[in-house]
Amino acid sequence: MDYSRFTAEQLATDPFFVRWVRKEDDETRLFWNDWLKRHPERREEAELARALVLTWRPKPVLPPPGAAETVWAGIQRDTAPDIRRFRWKTAAGWAAVLAGAGIGLYFFLTESAEIQQKTLAGQTRVVELPDHSQVVLSGNSSIAYDRDWDGEAPRKVRLKGQAFFSVVHQADHRKFIVETDDHYQVEVLGTTFTVAERNHNLQVVLNTGKVRLRQPGGRPALLMKPGERIEVRNQSVVSRKNVNPVTYSDWKDRRFAFDNASLGDVTEMLEYTYGYDIVFADSTLKEKKITVHLQDPDPDVLLNVLAQTHDLKIDRLENRIYIRP
């Protein structure tokens, strides 16, 4: 393309020129820098063209808070596999489906039998299970369970991420099991507790009642007492201690409360709940302690408090957060 007679408007309309101004990728940068050297007389026109492109900066329209979650809930509702729809089909419809595709029906029913609930980063959702036990699902997390909990099988929930459970005790003492991808099982009768798992790290904090942590690979089950916190990393228990369990379930009430917690714990909570990826320049920083209570769980405010308290600098690029002295 011979650009030497292009006006500023023509340049600013040219996709190859626009690409350079917008992204400055190598191909366009090399070409245009070279072109400018060879056509010094066109430099002013090119600068003007660049300005024309860059001038176009209307104020961004941001969705109101909560809009993304509301719409997503509607989408979930309208796309959830629903067994009831099937029941409404006419007898003729039934016959056709049964005759036509036995396998299809099998998959249809299997798919419909499971319910999945998911949250976006920073979102909290209360889910009621078939036995009326409650789950408060933290941000960036999901649970899956069978629609139907009749029969004698244990009540089972598969968890990704973090959730607070309030389990209703059953008259027949039926077990309630939370299972993680790494095949750990938290087994309970009726109690309140928090389970958090991410990237093969697992944390179970027991508020009330009694739970048993079943480990995969034939390792012994651990019986937990109220106020205990067990942490597992890469399949081995790295810490077992008594904590204030409320600190670990505070996110569900949408507030932050840390008492003499390490920065490592605080940032871990932020990673679990908000899907951040937090890196410390120096791992000894993780050991610094902090006490902070915030009514409004704004992660930015919390990060700011950390920075102010320990004189740290925090760089943030979307979900990546870098903490340095």
Place this chain on the structure above:
Amino acid sequence: MVEEEVIWQHFREGDRQAFARLYERYFPILYGYGFRLSGDEEVVKDAIQTLFVELWKSRAGLSTTSSVKFYLFRVLRRKIHEQTRRVTLALPEDYHLEFDYSPETDMIQRERLSLRREKLEQALRQLHPRQKEALSLLYLEGLSYPEIAGIMDIKVRTVYNLVHTALQVLRTTMPAALRLLALLSLNRW
């Protein structure tokens, strides 16, 4: 956007995680675009919801697409059009131009610049809504001319003309201010 093609592929195979990621990625920009088209929060939310529900239900029949953004913008625009019978930008847009002053720019120069900036903002407001839409899709969203034509339901040539005439207006209305902007951007070049 190779990663995006992978997400799209997984979504077409019925992966709900991929579906959720598509949604998370596109909700804010679809909302921004839709709100400029309709000026009505509820209309945009409804349209985005319908768009994603239909997307999920028809996923098996969708083709591999190299531009997910193009596809979503095009469908969203049609949904909003169906609901409001309006295709032009509804908002009286409040433009404010953002550019960094270099540290050397002194006070007097800054004042002069901000006066010129106001004039330029006036000129921007005079553009036709379709011109603004085309400029936004081209400069902000980085879509190609054929894609913009597909989204706005007009010929490629028409998109080109919309952009070109808009730029001519801008250039002739405010040549001095634009030159100053050019000088400013030169500092960052």
